Amino acid sequence: MDTIRGANFIPENDAERVAALERYQIIGSQRETAFDSICRLACELFSVPFSHISFLDADTEYIKAEVGLQGIERVGRAEGFCALAILQPEVMLIEDASRHAVLASHPYVTGNLMIRFYAAAPVITPDGFIIGTLCLIDQTPRGLSDKEQELLQHLARVVMEQTELRNDNINLLQQRDQFIEVASHEMRTPLTALKAAAQILDKKHPEDSILVAHVNRSVQKLSNMVNDMFDAIRLKEKTFNLNRTSFSLSTLIVNCLDHIRLVSKIELQIEGESNFKIIADEVKIERVIINLVQNAIKYAPGSTITIHTQKLPGFAKINVTDRGPGIEPQKLPHIFRRYYRSDPSGIQTGLGLGLYISAEIVKQHGGDIGVDSQPGIGSTFWFTLPVSF
Numbered sequence: 001m002d003t004i005r006g007a008n009f010i011p012e013n014d015a016e017r018v019a020a021l022e023r024y025q026i027i028g029s030q031r032e033t034a035f036d037s038i039c040r041l042a043c044e045l046f047s048v049p050f051s052h053i054s055f056l057d058a059d060t061e062y063i064k065a066e067v068g069l070q071g072i073e074r075v076g077r078a079e080g081f082c083a084l085a086i087l088q089p090e091v092m093l094i095e096d097a098s099r100h101a102v103l104a105s106h107p108y109v110t111g112n113l114m115i116r117f118y119a120a121a122p123v124i125t126p127d128g129f130i131i132g133t134l135c136l137i138d139q140t141p142r143g144l145s146d147k148e149q150e151l152l153q154h155l156a157r158v159v160m161e162q163t164e165l166r167n168d169n170i171n172l173l174q175q176r177d178q179f180i181e182v183a184s185h186e187m188r189t190p191l192t193a194l195k196a197a198a199q200i201l202d203k204k205h206p207e208d209s210i211l212v213a214h215v216n217r218s219v220q221k222l223s224n225m226v227n228d229m230f231d232a233i234r235l236k237e238k239t240f241n242l243n244r245t246s247f248s249l250s251t252l253i254v255n256c257l258d259h260i261r262l263v264s265k266i267e268l269q270i271e272g273e274s275n276f277k278i279i280a281d282e283v284k285i286e287r288v289i290i291n292l293v294q295n296a297i298k299y300a301p302g303s304t305i306t307i308h309t310q311k312l313p314g315f316a317k318i319n320v321t322d323r324g325p326g327i328e329p330q331k332l333p334h335i336f337r338r339y340y341r342s343d344p345s346g347i348q349t350g351l352g353l354g355l356y357i358s359a360e361i362v363k364q365h366g367g368d369i370g371v372d373s374q375p376g377i378g379s380t381f382w383f384t385l386p387v388s389f
């Protein structure tokens with residue numbers, strides 16, 4: 001046998017099967033901890049050194065998660081064992097591949113990987129299509145009891161449920177994006193009219209200046225939100241252009257702070273070296289700093305806020321530190337995601353877009369962004385920008 005792929009190894013309903021797989025938008029996706037955890041659990045439960053979750057389309061076996069297979073992401077359908085395992089709704093069990101009629105001469109068996117034991121439970125969609133497998137591998141021959149096979153099938157069902165949940169989340173995100181796109185477009189025109197009306201009112205009725213100032217503040221707040229909504233979509237679609245110029249970091253920080261002090265009275269400390277120029281999109285970097293400082297004001301009320309700048313070899317680093325409540329470690333990996341709010345039921349409202357927008361802006365500049373945070377002590381949001389000093 002040259003390859004696993006052959007007329008006999010393609011199920012009759014393969015086109016429909018592949019169409020069912022495509023519904024899940026999982027092909028080519030990155031590693032995700034939920035799938036990694038299932039593989040780790042499988043290794044522990046069945047005492048095997050290797051396990052993987054694969055999805056199989058017309059030509060390729062995509063390895064969504066694995067343990068022990070050195071980060072391999074895909075193999076040709078003709079090479080991987082998954083092509084065989086998707087042919088049956090039960091567990092495919094090979095106790096010793098070196099004695100298997102089809103697989104004995106396979107390079108995975110004769111080569112370094114030295115597969116002997118192989119067991120795969122199919123991942124089956126609710127409408128009955130086998131889209132992938134959960135596999136166990138060992139380098140010594142062994143068996144799998146009926147009970148263990150049942151357990152493996154259970155785990156494969158968990159893989160399917162996770163795939164469904166993941167897809168529901170993607171669909172929800174897409175719906176939210178569509179809503180945000182339409183809403184931000186629709187709101188821009190009336191908002192501009194509102195701003196103009198407030199200006200006219202200010203000129204015509206100076207006696208109402210307090211009222212007009214109040215209107216202006218609310219319009220500005222609304223306008224910031226609409227801009228965030230509008231920009232989040234453009235950043236997602238990568239249609240956000242940078243207008244790079246050379247400017248002084250210290251001037252930029254002073255401008256940011258002037259802007260912030262207009263709306264809130266807070267104690268802000270500036271530390272470090274900022275008396276140098278950087279080449280970047282000034283308006284957008286200003287927005288990142290304002291976002292981080294405004295978040296510190298919002299989520300760490302009453303705390304001293306420090307902006308610390310550093311000139312390091314090849315890049316500048318800007319830290320915004322507060323002594324607020326901090327963020328729990330399990331929330332940190334998600335904090336820069338679109339629409340993520342770490343405490344949606346809390347008193348502070350928001351769209352969960354500020355950090356996402358900041359991260360996209362920094363990434364488009366070729367920099368890094370991150371947060372170091374300890375609950376009860378505070379948070380330092382930081383970002384870097386590559387510079388030629």
Ligand code: ADP
Nearest residue numbers: 295296299341342343350351352353354355356
């Ligand atoms: P929003 O403020 O609209 O929720 P962001 O993207 O700016 O959106 O922030 C995402 C989440 O990160 C916030 O909901 C908040 O829970 C958390 N967060 C941001 N900055 C801080 C901070 N300085 N301290 C504690 N939590 C923060």
